[in-house]
Amino acid sequence: MHQYKHASVGADVVFTRRRLVAAGLAVGATASFTPAWADSQWEASVLLPAGEYQAAVNQMVSRGFRPAHINVANIGGEPRFSAIFTETDGRAWEARHDLTSAAYQTAFDRFLKQGYRPVRVCGYDKGGEIRYAAVWEKVRGPAFEARHNMTSAQYQKTFNDLVARGYQPRQLSGFNVGGQSLFAAIFEADRATPFSAMHDLNSRGYQAAFNQMNAKGYVLRQVSGYAGGPAPRFAAIWTKTPTPPQEARHNLTLAGLQATMAPLLAKGYRLADLSAYDVSGQARFAAFWLKD
DSSP states (O other): OEEEOOOOOOOSOEEOSSOBOOOOOOTTOEEEEOOSSOSSOEEEEEEEOHHHHHHHHHHHHHTTEEEEEEEEEEETTEEEEEEEEEEOOSOOEEEEEEEOHHHHHHHHHHHHHTTOEEEEEEEEEETTEEEEEEEEEOOOOSOEEEEEEEEHHHHHHHHHHHHHTTEEEEEEEEEEETTEEEEEEEEEEOSSSOEEEEEEEOHHHHHHHHHHHHHTTOEEEEEEEEEOSSSEEEEEEEEOSOOOOEEEEEEEOHHHHHHHHHHHHHTTEEEEEEEEEEETTEEEEEEEEEEO
């Protein structure tokens, strides 16, 4: 188990207001992005091995940043970590990775007693065993429920039960271990916000759902790509709420992610969500950007 309380390696790509520098981004490299449209900064690290990720977190913490988003995917048989860091705003937070299911439950229970709530959870495969990475924050919010180690059918039943009680999913992680799709999710009490959530979508189904939801005025709030047999699968959450302009992509290669990132950042977008997943031993990405 790895732990740290509040977390880059030399940046390969740096975007600033005055200059855009393009450089090759290899597996295990770190990409840092400084938004040109805001005073507060954020940075993103992509596909780091576990040891480099821990070093990145430590360095980011020393610079006054905290992990706001974490994603872990087994790429070619090895867990790879991606994260979005934001400047610390004074809130207390805790983050852990390499947790077994039991260790994750223990950490969850301990932080709950201390007044923390989970804001991100990501399941992943490490050597054929289930592992979790998660972030907790000490902030106020609505009542919440969290579940992990769910099969697709168990997740669907949990979804139906909690939605009937006035909850809706805020964050969903799909992942594959031993050829089986599993899910971890965080639900919050909210009877007012229109939403839609889908899982086990193939690439074409995800694109069709995205187009349909967009036409109805819904915006993407979270996407999770995961290995699902011969082709990737996607889980996503949409809400019908006011939001800034949004751009979304999926099935991007690492080079494609970099090529997509540069012009969007130049137009004032920020990376809001990023999910890596394995396709035949190679990394692919689903992501979306918001223009604040």
